[in-house]
Amino acid sequence: xxxxxxxxxxxxxxxxxxxxxxxxxxxxxxxxxxxxxxxxxxxxxxxxxxxxxxxxxxxxxxxxxxxxxxxxxxxxxxxxxxxxxxxxxxxxxxxxxxxxxxxxxxxxxxxxxxxxxxxxxxxxxxxxxxxxxxxxxxxxxxxxxxxxxxxxxxxxxxxxxxxxxxxxxxxxxxxxxxxxxxxxxxxxxxxxxxxxxxxxxxxxxxxxxxxxxxxxxxxxxxxxxxxxxxxxxxxxxxxxxxx
Amino acid sequence: xxxxxxxxxxxxxxxxxxxxxxxxxxxxxxxxxxxxxxxxxxxxxxxxxxxxxxxxxxxxxxxxxxxxxxxxxxxxxxxxxxxxxxxxxxxxxxxxxxxxxxxxxxxxxxxxxxxxxxxxxxxxxxxxxxxxxxxxxxxxxxxxxxxxxxxxxxxxxxxxxxxxxxxxxxxxxxxxxxxxxxxxxxxxxxxxxxxxxxxxxxxxxxxxxxxxxxxxxxxxxxxxxxxxxxxxxxxxxxxxxxxxxxxxxxxxxxxxxxxxxxxxxx
Numbered sequence: 008x009x010x011x012x013x014x015x016x017x018x019x020x021x022x023x024x025x026x027x028x029x030x031x032x033x034x035x036x037x038x039x040x041x042x043x044x045x046x047x048x049x050x051x052x053x054x055x056x057x058x059x060x061x062x063x064x065x066x067x068x069x070x071x072x073x074x075x076x077x078x079x080x081x082x083x084x085x086x087x088x089x090x091x092x093x094x095x096x097x098x099x100x101x102x103x104x105x106x107x108x109x110x111x112x113x114x115x116x117x118x119x120x121x122x123x124x125x126x127x128x129x130x131x132x133x134x135x136x137x138x139x140x141x142x143x144x145x146x147x148x149x150x151x152x153x154x155x156x157x158x159x160x161x162x163x164x165x166x167x168x169x170x171x172x173x174x175x176x177x178x179x180x181x182x183x184x185x186x187x188x189x190x191x192x193x194x195x196x197x198x199x200x201x202x203x204x205x206x207x208x209x210x211x212x213x214x215x216x217x218x219x220x221x222x223x224x225x226x227x228x229x230x231x232x233x234x235x236x237x238x239x240x241x242x243x244x245x246x247x248x249x250x
Numbered sequence: 251x252x253x254x255x256x257x258x259x260x261x262x263x264x265x266x267x268x269x270x271x272x273x274x275x276x277x278x279x280x281x282x283x284x285x286x287x288x289x290x291x292x293x294x295x296x297x298x299x300x301x302x303x304x305x306x307x308x309x310x311x312x313x314x315x316x317x318x319x320x321x322x323x324x325x326x327x328x329x330x331x332x333x334x335x336x337x338x339x340x341x342x343x344x345x346x347x348x349x350x351x352x353x354x355x356x357x358x359x360x361x362x363x364x365x366x367x368x369x370x371x372x373x374x375x376x377x378x379x380x381x382x383x384x385x386x387x388x389x390x391x392x393x394x395x396x397x398x399x400x401x402x403x404x405x406x407x408x409x410x411x412x413x414x415x416x417x418x419x420x421x422x423x424x425x426x427x428x429x430x431x432x433x434x435x436x437x438x439x440x441x442x443x444x445x446x447x448x449x450x451x452x453x454x455x456x457x458x459x460x461x462x463x464x465x466x467x468x469x470x471x472x473x474x475x476x477x478x479x480x481x482x483x484x485x486x487x488x489x490x491x492x493x494x495x496x497x498x499x500x501x502x503x504x505x506x507x508x509x510x511x512x513x514x515x516x
Contacts, residue, residue, distance in 0.1 A: 018290060034277055040284050047291045054298065123367045124305045139309065141365045143389070157363055157389060159309075182361060189425030190361050190391035220356035222313045230303050231411055232321050239315065242356045 018048050046133070053129045056171045057136050057164050064173065065122045068104075071112030077101035081165055081172045089158070089180035089197035090213070092206025102204050108148075115149035120178075122160065128227045135174070136164040137226035142178060153186035154195070159223040182217030194218050219244050289377070297371045299410045300380045300403045307412065308366035308386060313356045320344035324404055324411045331397070331417045333453070335438040335445025342446060343415075349443045361391045372466055378405040379413075381465040386417070393424035393433075398462050421456035432456050 060079065067076040077100045080086065086100040087093045094103040108116045124141035144156030163175040185193035197216050200206055214221040221244075225236035243249055303322055310319035320343045323329070329337045329346065337346045348354070351362075369384035380403040388395030402414035422433040434455055438445055453460035467474040488494060 018287060034280075037277065037280055037284065040288075044284065044287055044291060047295065051291070051294050051298070123365050124308055126302050126305050126309075141308070141312075141363070143365060143387075155389070157361070189393075191425065217361055218359040220313075220358050220360065222315075222356050225309070227306075229318060229321060230299070230306055231409055236318070239313075239318075240355060242358060244358075 049133055050129050050131075053133055053136065053166070053171065054127050057127050057129070057138060058125055060164065060171050060173065061122060061125065061138060061140060061160075061162065064176070065120055069119050071104075071108050071110055071116070071118060073101050073104040073110050076104060079173050080176070081167060081174050084173055085175045085177075087175075087177045087211060089178065089216070090199055090210045091197075092200045092210055093208040095207045099204075099207060103201070103206070106198075106201055106204060113149075115147065117145055117147035117153070119145040121145075126227055134166050136171075138162045138164065139223075139226055142180075144180075144183075146183075154183055155186055156183045157181050157217075161223055161226050163226075177211070179212075179214075179221070179223035180216055181221060181223070184217070190217065213247060214249075215244060215247055219246070292377060293373050296373045296377065296380060296405070296410065300371050300373070300382055301369050303403060303410055303412060304369060304382050304384055304399070304401065305366050307415075308364045311364040312362060314351060314354060314360075314362070316344055316347035316351070316354050319347060322412050323415070324406060324413045327411070327413050327415070329415045330445075330450060331415070332419045333437055333449050334440070335449050336447035338446040345443060350441055359391070361389065363389045364397070365389065370466065379403070380405075380410065383462075383465060385420075388422075393422070393431075394427065395422045396420040396456075400462055400465055402465075416450075416462075418451070418453055418460060418462055419455050420459070423456075428456060 064076055064079050067073075067079075077086075077097045080097050080100055082096060084097065084100070085093050085095050086103060088103075091103070091106070094100045107118055112118055121143040122140045123143065125138055127136060127138045129136040138160070140160040140162070142156070142158040142160055144154075144158065146154040146156060158178050158180040161177050161179065162173060164171055165174040166172075180197050182190070183195040183197070184190050185195075194217050200209065220242040222239055222241055225239065227236065228234060229236055241249055307319060307322055310316075310322070320340050323340045323343050325340050326338075327340055327343060329343045334346075337343055364386040365388075366384060366386050369382050371380060371382045373380045382399065382401050382403070384399045384401070386395075386397045386399070388397065396419065397417040398420050399415065399417045401412060401416060403410050404413040405411075421428055423431045424433065432455070438449060451460075464475055
């Protein structure tokens, strides 16, 4: 990562030198090539910035640093976790995070949300982006056994005033189980909407976690065929009423 | 850092030479430099793209999207997972997945997450071949697993595809964990379908270990590391020790092969 960041820094330097050459200034074709090259480097930098943005969110969220985590959203940004509903704007997002534990987490809490496997696609205009991440969760609360969790993030990002921010963070929880018992013996349902801090909107999609099966919709196209992956068939669920 | 310094030196040289050059020569040199830059940018994009392919492969495995998964491969791709043997061609990749793991789709009561991370991507000088070493951490309702990938990718008509997927296992265990249980998950006849070719390498999983050959040299010394290639490549003890040398000869058949485990009786 840092090697690639250094290389991109070098590329920008080299580009600046190319632009500065008097001969290039007189040649429209070369100028267009430089503009195109600059744009491609910009998109690479944007992808790196977004990867870091999401990773940084994770490190704050793990430790209950709700102030820091909530500040990463746009003014109308949204946060949705499992079936808890949608919270809109940094103030409400911060409040909803108290449902995961106190600010700074108290003793005996573990709130690890590891984020792996990013597929980030920056829009050609470099203003918005989407990201899919694999979520692996380790939870603990005082007096309770440890919990494993899994899920998928499908997030939207937007660049405002040259800074990438989270426009929408949607963590599709797909299962929670007991640390010792495992998936064959324990499957916990997701938390619903809070009575204490009700969400601004109900869940954007109603589904059940494991043992039901659910496929969080893909934001990106198939990398080889270029086909949309949005219409992948969902498994049937008699309880939810999905055929 | 070194890259930046090299670039700075090149730029200084260019600045000194620039004004003296005839205009056409300068334009030529600018075009050359732009072409070189284009190559470097393309390489960065390609590195990203083969990583993206590998991660997408993981998302498709998780949800049993076998048709979508097979579309990630070249027509002549090879696939070898665990000790199952080699499957030749995109069609056989699809047949393998659908026969071994059922029709397309996520299934109720099944969790089979293959979380992908720690990828080391590389692109060959020509810009049409690439490699990724990466690992998956499997969390399934059956337990835990650790495949390690050394894959090859090919750019066809401007599109990167998987041309070889090779995923030997490091460790498989049930939910009790590797302190209590180790599952040797490497025999070809464990489940249908039969492979087109036998396994390319016979190896053992934890508590023995196998060093998957590296597609790249040590990034600091620049020297390649080669594990004991002449032997089966399976280690019951650290390489270079007497115990390992002895283990390599245990149970070896007349043709030199080493049966790795008794398949289950059921």
